[in-house]
Amino acid sequence: MRIFDPHIHMTSRTTDDYEAMYAAGVRAIVEPSFWLGQPRTSPASFFDYFDALLGWEPFRAAQYGIAHHCTLALNPKEANDPRCTPVLDALPRYLVKDNVVAVGEIGYDSMTPAEDTALAAQLQLAATHELPALVHTPHRDKLAGLHRTLDVVRESDLPLDHVLIDHLNETTVKAAKDAGCWLGFSVYPDTKMDEERMVAILSEYGPEQVLVNSAADWGRSDPLKTRKVADAMLKAGFTEDDVDRVLWRNPVAFYGLSGRLVLDVPGTDATHEGNSILRGGA
Amino acid sequence: MTGTPPGIGALRARTEAALGEAARAWLDKAATEAASGDTGNQQTPAPWELRFAEAGRRCGTEHADDARIVLLHAARADTPTLTRLYEQGAAAERRAVLAALPHLVPGPDALPLVEDALRTNDTRLVAAAVGPYAAEHLPPHHWRHAVLKCLFTGVPVDAVAGLAARARGDAELARMLGDYAHERTAAGRAVPDDLRRVLALTTPPNPEAEES
Structure with a gap:
């Protein structure tokens, strides 16, 4: 079984996780830039983070046989802090880079005017750079957030079929599907979706355009949730082809819209700019 | 002074x-x-x-x-x-x-600090942010999101200063709480007691009491 986790924050995970993910079948991942738990206060700390997503993290992933790409953006929560908004001006020089396969995560957090501005601007950046966009739906007031998100996408130059709407659930899946977007589901231990509910949604809405991710990060989360969903699908009577479609071909098709997806893991030497992940190494 | x-x-x-x-x-x-x-x-x-x-x-x-x-x-x-x-x-x-x-x-000059704290997921800061200063100055949209944030992060709504007074008759807050309760139910999860409590507080003042 081959698995593509289209949304996972490996910066917050350990090499044990990489090892377990590979053993479970994960061969490709996309790491969206996001909030770090501790709010940032200057654009420079975003740039160091972006550089890590483009440099150190793909190197780490390759050590475990996993292809790593990223999506870059100013996340909606920090878009509310005027100290961070200059990140928007610097994004164009990052969005041209090989490993960037979408603009994201963008979307709404508290649905403020500053978030409206950042979302619209970054959808435009995606259109300009011929990239798809990973748009998450907010934790709070989710359905209202989804409708407002779809309105902003419709007003942008980015086609709806270049947009992956993430963190969907039973109350939001229909509107996102009707709009023609790609449908993302984050499977968590005790929030968002779980395996059984994911299977129920797949049974009701079909596997077309559906992507399942672990969204694992520094919070309570599980980087093996993709595999657990695959197992639950098989148990519920889905075919191996269905599983391959949801957990491999759909994410490949979506991020492939960037024209930049490279799924062969490049061989790496043992160091990255002189640093090894092997303790005691250089 | x-x-x-x-x-x-x-x-x-x-x-x-x-x-x-x-x-x-x-x-x-x-x-x-x-x-x-x-x-x-x-x-x-x-x-x-x-x-x-x-x-x-x-x-x-x-x-x-x-x-x-x-x-x-x-x-x-x-x-x-x-x-x-x-x-x-x-x-x-x-x-x-x-x-x-x-x-x-x-005055409202220090609201950016409250908003910063409400952007964190640190429940100690979220609880401190929804005190009397927020009750007096936080605009309605931000205040509603602050209440929801308490429900999402498990901060007891008792921490929200002036909760009853600000929630009373707030139809938009009631709508947001209703949507959240629906989302919880659709996911097969329990609706938090605090959600029901705040929802009850949004009931508009008795119209008869305002007549005459």
């Missing part, structure tokens, strides 16, 4: 009574320093600002918030100073700044 804001005298008396002798002496000295008019800047903090930072070690964590509020008040810290202390502070210092706002800032 316009006199002592309500509550601060009692807070200081209560704090001093709760402290041991050495800590009480330390707080008195620090408060005197704070009242001396020394002001710090981005690079060089005033001496009392270092006392503000170390209050946890000197007074014990259970009294640190109150001791810090005493110091902020003694210094008559203005919004730029409060902002700097918040930005340079660790979580406990930030919490004390948030708690001191109703005593020190009469």
Whole structure:
């Protein structure tokens, strides 16, 4: 079984996780830039983070046989802090880079005017750079957030079929599907979706355009949730082809819209700019 | 100066009574320093600002918030100073700044600090952010999201100052709470008791009581 986790924050995970993910079948991942738990206060700390997503993290992933790409953006929560908004001006020089396969995560957090501005601007950046966009739906007031998100996408130059709407659930899946977007589901231990509910949604809405991710990060989360969903699908009577479609071909098709997806893991030497992940190494 | 804001005298008396002798002496000295008019800047903090930072070690964590509020008040810290202390502070210092706002800032100038705290997922900061200052100044949209944030992060809504008064008749808050309850139910999850409590508070005032 081959698995593509289209949304996972490996910066917050350990090499044990990489090892377990590979053993479970994960061969490709996309790491969206996001909030770090501790709010940032200057654009420079975003740039160091972006550089890590483009440099150190793909190197780490390759050590475990996993292809790593990223999506870059100013996340909606920090878009509310005027100290961070200059990140928007610097994004164009990052969005041209090989490993960037979408603009994201963008979307709404508290649905403020500053978030409206950042979302619209970054959808435009995606259109300009011929990239798809990973748009998450907010934790709070989710359905209202989804409708407002779809309105902003419709007003942008980015086609709806270049947009992956993430963190969907039973109350939001229909509107996102009707709009023609790609449908993302984050499977968590005790929030968002779980395996059984994911299977129920797949049974009701079909596997077309559906992507399942672990969204694992520094919070309570599980980087093996993709595999657990695959197992639950098989148990519920889905075919191996269905599983391959949801957990491999759909994410490949979506991020492939960037024209930049490279799924062969490049061989790496043992160091990255002189640093090894092997303790005691250089 | 316009006199002592309500509550601060009692807070200081209560704090001093709760402290041991050495800590009480330390707080008195620090408060005197704070009242001396020394002001710090981005690079060089005033001496009392270092006392503000170390209050946890000197007074014990259970009294640190109150001791810090005493110091902020003694210094008559203005919004730029409060902002700097918040930005340079660790979580406990930030919490004390948030708690001191109703005593020190009469208008909405310090709202960016409240909004910053509400963007975190640190429940200590979220709880401190929804105090009386937010009750008085936070605009409706932000306030509703703050209430939802409490429900999402497990901060008891008892922490929300002025909850009943602000929730009453708030149809938009009721809509948001109803949607959230629906989402929980659709996911096969329990609806938190606090959600039902706040929802009940949104009931508009009895129209008959307003007639005649």
